[in-house]
Amino acid sequence: MSAKRALITGITGQDGSYLSEYLLAKDYEVHGIVRRVALEDPANRLSRIHHIRQRLKLHAASLESYASIHRVVHEVQPDECYHLAAQSFVSYSFDDEFSTLNANINGTHFLLAALKTLSPGSRFYFAGSSEMFGMAEDVPQNEETRFHPRSSYGISKVAGFHLTRNYREAYGMHASSGILFNHESPRRGFEFVSRKISAGVARILAGRSSDLWLGNLDAQRDWGHAREYVEAMWLMLQQAVPDDYVVATGECHSVREFVERAFSRAGLDYRQYVKTDPELYRPAEINLLRGDARKACRVLGWSPRIGFEELIREMVDEDCRALGVTHSG
Numbered sequence: 001m002s003a004k005r006a007l008i009t010g011i012t013g014q015d016g017s018y019l020s021e022y023l024l025a026k027d028y029e030v031h032g033i034v035r036r037v038a039l040e041d042p043a044n045r046l047s048r049i050h051h052i053r054q055r056l057k058l059h060a061a062s063l064e065s066y067a068s069i070h071r072v073v074h075e076v077q078p079d080e081c082y083h084l085a086a087q088s089f090v091s092y093s094f095d096d097e098f099s100t101l102n103a104n105i106n107g108t109h110f111l112l113a114a115l116k117t118l119s120p121g122s123r124f125y126f127a128g129s130s131e132m133f134g135m136a137e138d139v140p141q142n143e144e145t146r147f148h149p150r151s152s153y154g155i156s157k158v159a160g161f162h163l164t165r166n167y168r169e170a171y172g173m174h175a176s177s178g179i180l181f182n183h184e185s186p187r188r189g190f191e192f193v194s195r196k197i198s199a200g201v202a203r204i205l206a207g208r209s210s211d212l213w214l215g216n217l218d219a220q221r222d223w224g225h226a227r228e229y230v231e232a233m234w235l236m237l238q239q240a241v242p243d244d245y246v247v248a249t250g251e252c253h254s255v256r257e258f259v260e261r262a263f264s265r266a267g268l269d270y271r272q273y274v275k276t277d278p279e280l281y282r283p284a285e286i287n288l289l290r291g292d293a294r295k296a297c298r299v300l301g302w303s304p305r306i307g308f309e310e311l312i313r314e315m316v317d318e319d320c321r322a323l324g325v326t327h328s329g
């Protein structure tokens with residue numbers, strides 16, 4: 001039997017890199033969509049997939065161009081398509097609502113439309129987000145919780161979620177959405193708070209900074225590890241029937257707790273280094289997100305194994321190692 005073919009958008013990102021490794025280990029033929037500029041600057045823009053680059057088939061295309069998406073879908077005809085590409089930074093979505101909505105909504109629509117026309121038997125995964133719940137009425141949030149997004153990023157994900165559901169219902173496509181809560185790793189982008197903190201700890205230890213400026217320390221999130229969240233994506237596409245699933249740990253912690261644990265891992269007291277800047281607060285914050293992933297556990301057999309402490313330890317240790325510093329934590 002020939003290998004299954006997967007197409008991943010956003011393959012250069014945190015989740016795209018873990019998912020590629022996971023699918024390669026299952027003997028998939030893995031194709032990825034990247035921006036043209038990434039192919040011209042591989043050292044910087046392909047760094048997360050550098051180690052597996054030779055085993056991947058990369059295609060230049062843009063989320064903004066239907067013609068380019070159409071061309072890649074026509075060429076690849078994937079068995080499974082994982083749509084991970086997005087402007088994913090919530091803070092930036094307040095600075096540029098237009099590009100966030102355009103890229104995230106049109107990109108999803110273009111991909112679904114191209115698959116429907118050229119490869120209707122493909123199975124499709126949409127990267128939904130707990131940001132869709134926003135100012136949620138219920139805690140914890142599950143698949144029945146009403147959406148109340150608080151940013152154009154969250155709004156774009158609600159639109160993508162409904163597009164995915166509509167293609168499933170209207171055209172019979174095997175299209176599923178994962179509603180994933182925050183997931184981090186040493187491959188997380190430096191702009192997100194977890195990595196900003198772990199990298200900040202390492203820079204302080206290395207003597208490259210003396211402080212770390214953050215925004216709202218009281219916000220609470222449900223933080224898991226990206227490496228195991230991509231397994232849930234794959235499991236969704238192995239089901240006979242497409243559906244939507246919350247993926248979360250069920251535990252939540254404040255940013256302050258994350259900071260406290262990360263600094264103490266390195267033997268430091270965060271109160272001596274962390275400063276807050278009101279400029280880093282968001283115009284509309286989400287104070288508390290905590291997921292109820294019982295459906296994913298029951299139907300997919302998925303549950304998280306890596307806890308909050310272990311996640312922070314791995315991130316801090318990896319950032320310290322990268323800067324060549326050891327710590328006494």
Ligand code: NAP
Pocket residue numbers: 009010011012013014015016034035038045061062063064083084085086087088089103127128129130179180181182183184189
């Ligand atoms: P990430 O590290 O920020 O990766 C985003 C990917 O999207 C990168 O490969 C990026 O390419 C690509 N991309 C962005 N804009 C693009 C455009 N206009 N055209 C083509 N590609 C574009 O994000 P992640 O953490 O892996 O998350 C993966 C997906 O899950 C995203 O859709 C995110 O919104 C969603 N999600 C993430 C979380 C989380 O906690 N990580 C939770 C829920 C949902 P470049 O490398 O070229 O910029």
Ligand code: F7E
Pocket residue numbers: 088089090091128129130131180181182183191192193194196213214215216217219220221255280281282285286
């Ligand atoms: O913020 C607070 C900030 O940017 C987490 C994305 O993957 O997960 C991510 O979105 C919290 C917020 O992630 C700083 O106000 C305090 O309350 O790490 P973040 P996010 O906004 O939760 C969801 C599920 C996604 O879907 C997104 O794609 O931390 N915070 N001080 C800060 N946040 C940042 N970035 N920087 C600070 O200095």
